[in-house]
Amino acid sequence: MTTTTPRRRRPGRVRWWTYLLLAAATVACLFPLYWMFIVATTDTATATRMPPEVVPGGNFLHLVGLVLETVPFLQALLNSLAVATAIGVGQAVLCALAGFAFAKLSFPGRNTLFLLVVLTMTVPTQLSVIPQYMIMSQLGWVDTLQALIVPGLASAFGIFWMRQHITATISDELVQAATIDGANTWQVFWRIAFPIVRPAAFVLGLFGFVTAWNDFLWPFIVLKSPERYTAQIAIKALQNSYDVDLGLAMSGSFLATIPLVVLFVIVGRRMVAGILEGAFKG
Amino acid sequence: MTAVTATLTPAPSAALPPPASPKGRRLGERLSAYAYIAPFFVLFAVFGLFPFAFTFYVALFDWNPIGDQVFIGADNFTRMFADPRFWNAAGNTVSIWFLSTVPQLLLALVLAHVLNHARLRFALFFRMSMLIPYVTSVAATAIVFAQLFDRDYGLLNWLLGLVGVEPVDFVQSTWGSHLLIATMVVWRWFGYTTLLYLASLQSVPRAVFEAAAIDGAGPWQRFRHITVPSLRPVIIFTVVTSTIGGLQIFTEPLLIASGAPLTCGAVRQCQTLTLFLYEQGFGQFEFGYGSAIGVALFAMVVVIAAVNYLLSTRIKADR
Numbered sequence: 001m002t003t004t005t006p007r008r009r010r011p012g013r014v015r016w017w018t019y020l021l022l023a024a025a026t027v028a029c030l031f032p033l034y035w036m037f038i039v040a041t042t043d044t045a046t047a048t049r050m051p052p053e054v055v056p057g058g059n060f061l062h063l064v065g066l067v068l069e070t071v072p073f074l075q076a077l078l079n080s081l082a083v084a085t086a087i088g089v090g091q092a093v094l095c096a097l098a099g100f101a102f103a104k105l106s107f108p109g110r111n112t113l114f115l116l117v118v119l120t121m122t123v124p125t126q127l128s129v130i131p132q133y134m135i136m137s138q139l140g141w142v143d144t145l146q147a148l149i150v151p152g153l154a155s156a157f158g159i160f161w162m163r164q165h166i167t168a169t170i171s172d173e174l175v176q177a178a179t180i181d182g183a184n185t186w187q188v189f190w191r192i193a194f195p196i197v198r199p200a201a202f203v204l205g206l207f208g209f210v211t212a213w214n215d216f217l218w219p220f221i222v223l224k225s226p227e228r229y230t231a232q233i234a235i236k237a238l239q240n241s242y243d244v245d246l247g248l249a250m251s252g253s254f255l256a257t258i259p260l261v262v263l264f265v266i267v268g269r270r271m272v273a274g275i276l277e278g279a280f281k282g
Numbered sequence: 283m284t285a286v287t288a289t290l291t292p293a294p295s296a297a298l299p300p301p302a303s304p305k306g307r308r309l310g311e312r313l314s315a316y317a318y319i320a321p322f323f324v325l326f327a328v329f330g331l332f333p334f335a336f337t338f339y340v341a342l343f344d345w346n347p348i349g350d351q352v353f354i355g356a357d358n359f360t361r362m363f364a365d366p367r368f369w370n371a372a373g374n375t376v377s378i379w380f381l382s383t384v385p386q387l388l389l390a391l392v393l394a395h396v397l398n399h400a401r402l403r404f405a406l407f408f409r410m411s412m413l414i415p416y417v418t419s420v421a422a423t424a425i426v427f428a429q430l431f432d433r434d435y436g437l438l439n440w441l442l443g444l445v446g447v448e449p450v451d452f453v454q455s456t457w458g459s460h461l462l463i464a465t466m467v468v469w470r471w472f473g474y475t476t477l478l479y480l481a482s483l484q485s486v487p488r489a490v491f492e493a494a495a496i497d498g499a500g501p502w503q504r505f506r507h508i509t510v511p512s513l514r515p516v517i518i519f520t521v522v523t524s525t526i527g528g529l530q531i532f533t534e535p536l537l538i539a540s541g542a543p544l545t546c547g548a549v550r551q552c553q554t555l556t557l558f559l560y561e562q563g564f565g566q567f568e569f570g571y572g573s574a575i576g577v578a579l580f581a582m583v584v585v586i587a588a589v590n591y592l593l594s595t596r597i598k599a600d601r
Contacts, residue, residue: 029415217560253422
């Protein structure tokens with residue numbers, strides 16, 4: 001587009017196609033969930049008829065009954081909740097504590113050790129599933145939930161992030177004043193530092209929760225009995241009994257997704273803010 | 283959440299100990315500090331670093347979990363390089379990675395650019411909608427997309443049928459299954475990547491965009507000369523993370539080919555490297571061979587990250 005005289009634009013105007021583009025992206029993001037809901041609530045005959053239904057059918061409860069007959073799905077949801085909560089809370093507390101030590105305490109080797117934490121982020125641990133499984137065998141943790149929880153508690157990124165926050169929000173003077181008043185480091189952390197960085201720790205815990213809830217490969221390797229399945233592994237088990245009903249795996253997927261969507265509606269704003277706050281600052 | 287490559291700001295030098303404080307307190311501070319950071323190092327050593335190093339060791343054995351472990355040196359690797367299934371999985375992995383990374387990053391670039399508009403309405407709604415796929419599990423995503431792309435009952439083939447196209451059997455064809463998996467990956471990650479780019483864009487002073495607009499730069503020029511250059515570091519970062527993520531694609535191929543999950547179909551048309559690793563390690567109980575595949579995966583991560591790094595510095599030098 002060349003014009004002889006530069007046209008002076010008002011920098012503020014948003015063009016209509018911008019909204020069109022964003023609306024299309026939004027529809028693309030929401031449609032698969034809507035479709036999950038449609039198929040999860042209709043019987044096979046209706047779900048496979050074309051043109052497809054656009055309103056949910058009344059078959060949901062029947063399908064949920066089938067799901068529960070096939071795998072212990074409620075147990076699986078509870079297992080997922082236990083694992084994801086433990087990882088979310090554990091990461092938030094452990095990373096805040098370690099971040100606090102790196103930001104506010106002086107000890108020999110502090111910078112070297114912190115560099116080491118950052119370096120651990122470059123190790124693709126996912127590729128070592130075979131030795132990880134051997135370790136779990138040695139510990140006798142195969143087919144237990146702690147096999148999912150304990151390794152999930154270590155988060156180098158979380159420590160990095162909490163250290164940034166504590167450095168930015170808590171002054172050395174504050175820590176010093178509390179120390180002079182006779183508080184030990186544990187008290188300084190719990191009474192002064194943690195209340196201030198709680199929002200950041202909460203967001204970190206949220207991401208930990210979501211990641212743990214949705215994890216597949218590791219639980220798939222380490223869990224054996226149906227009553228230990230997480231929701232994601234239960235979905236796979238439902239798919240294995242595909243011949244029962246087309247909507248079965250879809251209903252399971254729907255049941256496993258709904259809790260997270262509800263959570264996201266409540267606190268998703270803070271997750272968005274967390275990403276925008278600069279998990280990444282190039 | 284993904285890792286970061288932020289500039290490391292050195293921790294502020296610790297406050298000088300108040301002269302009045304007894305020595306015991308300083309010692310206590312040190313000991314407690316070590317206690318606070320110890321859990322991470324212990325956990326990482328046991329569940330991260332040791333398994334990682336041990337993978338290289340196991341790869342040198344014919345290692346049966348319930349039988350013998352025989353040292354065979356580099357035999358697993360010679361076998362791997364002669365194994366057409368390995369090369370097939372490597373090709374599939376690269377193909378899926380390319381099909382999912384390029385559109386995802388381009389889409390994120392454009393969306394971040396428009397989301398950065400000062401007077402955009404409903405901005406929070408758009409941002410939140412884009413993160414919905416991220417909170418949806420890969421397993422659920424795979425089930426839904428497999429249904430949408432189904433040969434006989436899928437919505438997509440019905441729509442294609444309306445315009446007179448014969449039904450496509452996505453899962454059973456090579457390019458179709460790659461496209462299906464890549465679509466899932468793009469769907470899941472494009473919003474997250476968009477927000478990462480937006481975070482980076484928001485640190486560009488708004489005045490820069492406004493000045494450009496007043497000087498007559500159109501939207502395309504602003505995009506080309508302000509948005510893209512200022513996002514360079516975060517683009518490199520996302521290319522590297524999407525590469526590492528792309529090499530580990532596992533759940534999607536396992537779930538779309540429900541008939542032959544471990545090979546992702548009859549002719550391994552969409553078996554990825556991580557799925558191949560799983561098939562050998564936990565399907566065939568070949569721990570040694572599986573670990574060798576893990577080592578190969580690691581080598582690929584290193585090579586691709588290095589290539590990205592070199593390319594990005596080259597681009598920088600050319601400008």
